[in-house]
Structures are given as C-alpha cells and as structure tokens.
Amino acid sequence: MLGDQAGKPAGPDAGKDRRAVRRAATRDEILRAAWSLARAEGLAALSMRDLAAAVGMRAPSLYQYFDSKLEIYDAMFGQGMVEALAVVEGGIDGRHGREALRESARALLLFTTNDPVRNQLLFQRTIPGFEPSPDSYAPAVALSARVASLIAELGTSDAAQAMDLWTAVISGLSNQQLANEPGGDRWIRLFDRAVDMYFAALDSPMSKKKKGS
Amino acid sequence: MLGDQAGKPAGPDAGKDRRAVRRAATRDEILRAAWSLARAEGLAALSMRDLAAAVGMRAPSLYQYFDSKLEIYDAMFGQGMVEALAVVEGGIDGRHGREALRESARALLLFTTNDPVRNQLLFQRTIPGFEPSPDSYAPAVALSARVASLIAELGTSDAAQAMDLWTAVISGLSNQQLANEPGGDRWIRLFDRAVDMYFAALDSPMSKKKKGS
DNA sequence: GTCTATACATCGATAGAC
DNA sequence: GTCTATCGATGTATAGAC
Numbered sequence: 001m002l003g004d005q006a007g008k009p010a011g012p013d014a015g016k017d018r019r020a021v022r023r024a025a026t027r028d029e030i031l032r033a034a035w036s037l038a039r040a041e042g043l044a045a046l047s048m049r050d051l052a053a054a055v056g057m058r059a060p061s062l063y064q065y066f067d068s069k070l071e072i073y074d075a076m077f078g079q080g081m082v083e084a085l086a087v088v089e090g091g092i093d094g095r096h097g098r099e100a101l102r103e104s105a106r107a108l109l110l111f112t113t114n115d116p117v118r119n120q121l122l123f124q125r126t127i128p129g130f131e132p133s134p135d136s137y138a139p140a141v142a143l144s145a146r147v148a149s150l151i152a153e154l155g156t157s158d159a160a161q162a163m164d165l166w167t168a169v170i171s172g173l174s175n176q177q178l179a180n181e182p183g184g185d186r187w188i189r190l191f192d193r194a195v196d197m198y199f200a201a202l203d204s205p206m207s208k209k210k211k212g213s
Numbered sequence: 214m215l216g217d218q219a220g221k222p223a224g225p226d227a228g229k230d231r232r233a234v235r236r237a238a239t240r241d242e243i244l245r246a247a248w249s250l251a252r253a254e255g256l257a258a259l260s261m262r263d264l265a266a267a268v269g270m271r272a273p274s275l276y277q278y279f280d281s282k283l284e285i286y287d288a289m290f291g292q293g294m295v296e297a298l299a300v301v302e303g304g305i306d307g308r309h310g311r312e313a314l315r316e317s318a319r320a321l322l323l324f325t326t327n328d329p330v331r332n333q334l335l336f337q338r339t340i341p342g343f344e345p346s347p348d349s350y351a352p353a354v355a356l357s358a359r360v361a362s363l364i365a366e367l368g369t370s371d372a373a374q375a376m377d378l379w380t381a382v383i384s385g386l387s388n389q390q391l392a393n394e395p396g397g398d399r400w401i402r403l404f405d406r407a408v409d410m411y412f413a414a415l416d417s418p419m420s421k422k423k424k425g426s
Numbered sequence: 427g428t429c430t431a432t433a434c435a436t437c438g439a440t441a442g443a444c
Numbered sequence: 445g446t447c448t449a450t451c452g453a454t455g456t457a458t459a460g461a462c
Binding site for chain 1: 453455
Binding site: 042044045124125126128161164165167168169170171172173175176179180189190193194196197198200201204 | 255257258337338339341374377378380381382383384385386388389392393402403406407409410411413414417
C-alpha cells in the first residue's frame with residue numbers, strides 16, 4: 001500500500017526529499033491513528049498490531065518508522081506538549097500579570113480536561129516504562145519556564161515557592177476534575193475560587209515583598 | 214470476608230477452620246510479597262510468575278488464592294486504604310476544627326509520599342484494567358467522609374465547594390512532591406503555606422457565613 | 427527502502443494429572 | 445493444593461520478498 005515513488009524527473013536529491021516527506025507523512029498518519037486508538041481503547045491498551053492494522057500495515061512495519069512502542073508514546077508526548085505550550089500562550093494573549101496567569105491556567109485546564117487520555121500521557125506517569133526523551137520534554141520545560149516568568153512578573157517575595165504553590169493548585173484542580181466528572185464544567189467555578197484564593201495568599205503579609213511593587 | 218475462625222478444637226468443622234486460617238495466612242504472605250515486588254520493580258511490572266516464585270510457588274497456584282492479578286491489586290488497594298484511613302484518624306487524634314484538618318492532611322501526605330508505589334495504587338489510576346471493588350473502596354469512601362465531616366465543622370458557607378478545594382490543594386501537593394523530589398521534605402514548608410492559604414480563603418468575605426460561627 | 431512472514435520470550439490464565 | 449503443559453496475546457527482532 002505504501003509503495004515508494006520512482007518518478008524523479010529532476011536532480012539526484014529530489015528522490016531523497018520526496019522520500020523524507022513521504023516518511024514524515026506516514027509517521028504522522030501512524031501517530032494520528034495512535035491517538036485515535038488510545039482514546040477509544042485506553043492509552044495503555046494501545047497495541048502495535050492494532051495500530052498497524054489501523055494504518056493498513058502489519059506490526060513489524062511500524063518499526064520502520066518508530067524504534068519501539070515507547071518511542072511512539074514519546075512522539076505523542078512531544079506533540080501534546082507542543083499543543084499545550086501553544087494553548088498556554090493563547091491564554092496569555094497579550095495579557096499581563098495576574099490575568100495572564102489566570103487565563104493561561106484556565107486555557108490549560110480546559111485543554112487537559114477535554115482529553116483525559118492526553119492528560120494521562122502528558123501529566124501523569126502512567127505508562128510503565130515510558131519516560132519522555134529530552135527532545136520531547138523540551139516543550140514541557142518551555143511551558144514550565146513560561147509560567148515561571150508569569151509568576152516572576154508578580155513580584156512575590158519567594159517566586160520559587162509561589163511557583164510550586166501555583167502548579168500544585170492547578171494540578172490539583174485537574175486531578176479533581178478528571179477524577180470526579182470528566183467533561184463537566186463544575187470545575188470552572190472551583191477554578192476561579194482557587195485562583196482568587198491563590199492571589200489573596202500573595203497579598204498576605206507573609207509573602208508580600210518588603211516594598212510595594 | 215476473610216474466613217472466620219473460632220477456637221473450637223473438637224467438632225467436624227475443626228479441619229475447615231484450620232484450612233481457612235492457613236488460607237488466609239497464605240493470602241497475606243502473597244500480598245506481602247506483592248508489595249515488596251511492586252516497590253522493587255514497579256507496580257505495573259508485578260508478574261504472577263515472579264510473585265509466585267517469591268512465595269515458593271508456580272504461577273498457577275496463585276489462582277487458588279486470588280481469581281486474577283487484578284484481584285491481587287484490589288486486595289492491596291483495600292489494605293492501603295485501610296491504612297490511609299487509620300493514618301488520617303491518627304492525624305486528627307482528638308484535635309478539632311482547622312488543626313484537625315491540617316494535621317490529618319499532613320499525616321496523609323507523609324503517608325503517601327513515603328511510598329510512591331502505594332500512592333500510585335491508591336490515588337492515581339495507573340493500572341490498566343484495575344478498578345477497586347466496592348469492598349476495597351469502602352475505606353476510601355470512609356476516608357472521604359471523615360474529611361468532609363472535618364470541613365463541615367468549620368462552618369463555611371459552601372461546604373461542598375470547600376471540600377473540593379481542600380482535596381484539590383492536598384492532592385496537588387501530593388503530585389508536586391512525588392513529581393519533583395520523592396522522599397524530600399521541602400514540601401512541608403509548601404504544605405503549611407498552602408494550608409494557611411486555604412484557611413485565609415475561608416475567612417475571606419466571599420466564603421464567610423452570614424453570621425460569625 | 428518498505429513491508430511481510432516468521433519466530434521468540436514473556437505475559438495472564440486455564441485444564442487436568444497427581 | 446500444587447504441579448506440568450498449554451493457550452492466546454503481547455512487544456519485538458530478524459530474514460527475505462518485491
């Protein structure tokens with residue numbers, strides 16, 4: 001089905017390019033099918049044979065595109081994290097200070113709760129042997145750094161602790177939402193309440209900067 | 214559930230009792246080995262063959278004591294939840310109001326972060342097909358109800374939301390701790406800060422009861 | 427180069443002998 | 445009650461067809 005293409009009218013590198021493009025397209029098709037299967041059957045239930053069948057191959061052929069099943073998870077992780085980073089940037093969208101923090105978190109929470117399987121892969125450690133590669137983890141680092149920069153803007157006395165507290169609150173909300181009513185929207189009120197709580201804590205004497213910022 | 218045994222030396226049921234006792238003891242030995250293996254190799258890496266070897270059996274013999282591997286996870290879950298409930302009660306220990314809430318949560322957090330594998334089984338959903346049985350889940354319900362009763366004592370205007378917020382914060386702290394530095398103790402300061410933040414939010418006008426409580 | 431057939435080790439689980 | 449033997453499924457390695 002996925003035959004190669006011999007028709008290369010031009011230079012000696014034309015075939016190479018075409019081949020690379022085709023390869024990337026097939027990889028993408030595999031990943032798309034992997035997401036679809038994972039959402040339907042569960043992330044851990046993803047099997048190489050089923051995945052291969054979904055793209056019209058047999059299992060061993062997948063190893064032409066990915067070295068192992070874990071590398072498929074890794075590629076999915078990388079894709080998801082790139083999306084998550086974009087979602088956070090979209091939530092910021094020119095805002096500054098506390099509103100930037102609030103809306104970026106709201107966007108991220110909407111993103112994660114919209115797709116439990118994706119959330120499981122990105123933010124829980126549920127696949128037995130899986131650990132993201134440095135390449136795939138890079139957008140996760142960027143995401144964390146972006147949030148940290150928003151926290152730094154606020155001028156709190158202990159930015160590191162403020163960051164820890166923020167991520168704890170947001171991840172706790174995500175847990176809560178996914179455990180109780182995946183897909184529901186009761187969490188939105190809880191979210192605003194939690195963010196208010198957090199900002200109020202920043203204003204408390206214990207964490208205020210010596211001088212007003 | 215686990216066979217009863219009264220000390221009656223004579224009658225025709227004496228043999229039955231002895232057998233039940235032996236059976237329960239073997240079950241317990243299997244579970245102890247299961248915890249040990251899970252802590253050493255990972256919860257998902259637990260295999261029936263290895264587990265059987267650890268108690269001097271072959272794999273099929275385990276099915277005399279547990280119907281399936283998932284039932285072993287279920288028994289472990291039940292054990293862990295009973296312990297967790299006891300830990301929370303120990304944290305309360307005659308205290309009342311906010312201090313009872315704070316110390317019970319501190320005890321629970323210490324409990325969970327002390328054993329990542331146990332935390333994974335009890336509070337994350339990481340084993341593919343596993344869902345706790347009603348029997349094993351009962352102590353989890355009791356734990357939740359106990360915390361809810363502590364929240365109710367505080368006299369907040371919206372106890373349900375206060376409960377959601379509390380569990381979100383505590384579970385977020387647990388995430389944070391296990392993701393960043395399992396076994397570390399930096400989280401203790403973060404914990405106290407988070408609890409202060411939560412109590413301050415209860416005192417804010419938005420959530421205060423109409424009259425002082 | 428791409429894909430397939432085949433094979434292997436390991437998994438949870440079952441059947442039946444002793 | 446425990447064993448051996450075995451089943452079907454898994455991830456994956458390799459040899460070879462086209």
